[in-house]
Amino acid sequence: MSNNKTPEQLNRRKFLKVAGAASAAAGGLGIGLWSVESGKDPMSHTGEESFQGATQYFNRTKFEVDLPPYEKIGPTRRVDARTEVIFSRIGRLRQEWDDENGIDGLSDDLKAYYEKHPHYLKSDLEYFREVLPKWREDRQKYQDKYVLTHAWNNAMGSVWPPGIPDSEPPEIADFPWTAPGQLARKYKMKSPEKTAELIKQMAYQFGSTLVGITKLNPDWVYKHTMRNRGIDVNKPLDVPEHWEYAIVVGTPMSWDPFYANPTYGSSRESYAKTRIAAYRLAAFIKELGYAARPHTPAGDYDLMVVPIAIDAGLAEQGRHGVLVTPEMGSNIRPAVVTTNIPVKTDKPISFGVEDFCRTCKICADQCPTGAISTEDKVEVRGYRRWQIDISKCHNFWYSNLGNVGCRLCLTSCPYSRKSNWLHRGAMKVSANDPTGLSHGILTDLQQRFYPAPDAEKYFIPSMGGSNASYRKPPHWLQVDEYIDFSGGAK
Amino acid sequence: MTIITSGLFWFILGILFCIALVGFKIWMEDRGVKMVWWKWGLTVIWIAFAGFAIAFAGVSIGENEMTAAGMGGLIFGIAVIVSGFIFWRLLHLGKA
Numbered sequence A: 001m002s003n004n005k006t007p008e009q010l011n012r013r014k015f016l017k018v019a020g021a022a023s024a025a026a027g028g029l030g031i032g033l034w035s036v037e038s039g040k041d042p043m044s045h046t047g048e049e050s051f052q053g054a055t056q057y058f059n060r061t062k063f064e065v066d067l068p069p070y071e072k073i074g075p076t077r078r079v080d081a082r083t084e085v086i087f088s089r090i091g092r093l094r095q096e097w098d099d100e101n102g103i104d105g106l107s108d109d110l111k112a113y114y115e116k117h118p119h120y121l122k123s124d125l126e127y128f129r130e131v132l133p134k135w136r137e138d139r140q141k142y143q144d145k146y147v148l149t150h151a152w153n154n155a156m157g158s159v160w161p162p163g164i165p166d167s168e169p170p171e172i173a174d175f176p177w178t179a180p181g182q183l184a185r186k187y188k189m190k191s192p193e194k195t196a197e198l199i200k201q202m203a204y205q206f207g208s209t210l211v212g213i214t215k216l217n218p219d220w221v222y223k224h225t226m227r228n229r230g231i232d233v234n235k236p237l238d239v240p241e242h243w244e245y246a247i248v249v250g251t252p253m254s255w256d257p258f259y260a261n262p263t264y265g266s267s268r269e270s271y272a273k274t275r276i277a278a279y280r281l282a283a284f285i286k287e288l289g290y291a292a293r294p295h296t297p298a299g300d301y302d303l304m305v306v307p308i309a310i311d312a313g314l315a316e317q318g319r320h321g322v323l324v325t326p327e328m329g330s331n332i333r334p335a336v337v338t339t340n341i342p343v344k345t346d347k348p349i350s351f352g353v354e355d356f357c358r359t360c361k362i363c364a365d366q367c368p369t370g371a372i373s374t375e376d377k378v379e380v381r382g383y384r385r386w387q388i389d390i391s392k393c394h395n396f397w398y399s400n401l402g403n404v405g406c407r408l409c410l411t412s413c414p415y416s417r418k419s420n421w422l423h424r425g426a427m428k429v430s431a432n433d434p435t436g437l438s439h440g441i442l443t444d445l446q447q448r449f450y451p452a453p454d455a456e457k458y459f460i461p462s463m464g465g466s467n468a469s470y471r472k473p474p475h476w477l478q479v480d481e482y483i484d485f486s487g488g489a490k
Numbered sequence B: 001m002t003i004i005t006s007g008l009f010w011f012i013l014g015i016l017f018c019i020a021l022v023g024f025k026i027w028m029e030d031r032g033v034k035m036v037w038w039k040w041g042l043t044v045i046w047i048a049f050a051g052f053a054i055a056f057a058g059v060s061i062g063e064n065e066m067t068a069a070g071m072g073g074l075i076f077g078i079a080v081i082v083s084g085f086i087f088w089r090l091l092h093l094g095k096a
């Protein structure tokens, strides 16, 4: 270095040297951290991300609570699925109703139910008298538009583990028999903690995206079940002793069709994935010699899944009545495996959803039928919870020209945004805000920045709508891109 | 994982920002502005804010949420320009 530099130039050189050294040190540290991270990042297991638990990234510890975020406020009562679950009720109404005898022609329990809830009778009858005829009329006109999504939906549901046989009661169906009267060897597990770790890893292996474990609260088991599954629906069910724990698994619906609900999304897609994961998990537990019984979509449940998933710390209940998880918002289809394998349970979580839902109401605005209340929680069978009008909801599912269902409340929920830094960040702000101030701001931003069609546009044309979807379908579900209708089929 | 979402991207970005800040300091000195701790604080806050505005618009475009990209880009963009103007005046306080 020559000596003819001014003092100022020398200072600058010195500074640049220090800055260079600092950059090098920071860079070295950065490379070190990055290389360690990239080496252990489960997202680097190509194609297996969801089998490694990588998608259950939310650290629940800080948000754990001793009691679930719903309130027990009176004597509780278990669900009579024969009347209180819409699928059973409407199936029975279809079989038993005749215009001449009206409500007097119904079975005693169904008649008593409708006498107590006359608005459900009106709404359930509307399904047969108005919704179905209009749906049939529009289906003739518009069905070609939905050929690809119907085909995709049906294909996704074509691999479907068969249900529990009607002839096998739980004390037979749930246990690992090697021969009549002979149970398989029961392996002694090291500890409930290790069993929980093993079960969660296996649940991911079997295709579940989220998994949580809880003690089964008998209040969530149907008093009268909705399907036989080895249990007589007309006899009250005593909760079997071996339904001691409930393991909740769940998978999301594919993003792009989910974002094009109600017409292009598919419940069945994720029902199949969740059902397969639950059946595999039950089979795995039975291989270890313990009892296990899957309760899965669609309708093969002997219990209510939503409160069990809340007890298991996977989610809170949203205003739309279903789950809001930290990772996938409401984009989740859950199932339960009841078992007697001794296993450590998870704690419920409270990450601000209850408070957020009080101000938000976006799902209620988007619901085409007004099934989601804008009012506060109500008492249902001894618990305070959000409650929707399932009859109105059901009628919309079956007026849809795309795949059966609606799912708009799941799609429009601000918690159901993509899993990137922006939406994860917003969710964390909301979860960590004890004042609730951010909830109003985030709701407002959601409404302004992510506008959606008016709710009535989602109806089919004969019901005053325009078959709208929340967002455009992905190209691979658009018939114009792939199918030539010039032969006249259209 | 692409290069953009990898740690290497952030590593390179960090080096670039370091060099940029060195250049900024020299440039401010040439304008007779001495960069003291609170001025660095303002500069870093503004850079983070400007980065957020760009990233917000970018991620929204990536999500095909054009309303969010447009409205967010406009609102945050204006806020970045206004705050940049204010910060710029503050940086020149006590100019030699």
Ligand code: SF4
Pocket: A320, A363, A366, A367, A368, A369, A370, A371, A372, A388, A392, A393, A394, A396, A397, A405, A406, A407, A408, A409, A410
């Ligand atoms: S699924 Fe559709 S109809 Fe049912 S509550 Fe949600 S938005 Fe309303």
Ligand code: SF4
Pocket: A318, A319, A320, A324, A356, A357, A358, A360, A361, A362, A363, A364, A409, A412, A413, A414, A415
């Ligand atoms: S849309 Fe809003 S009100 Fe509805 S469940 Fe989601 S956060 Fe709650």
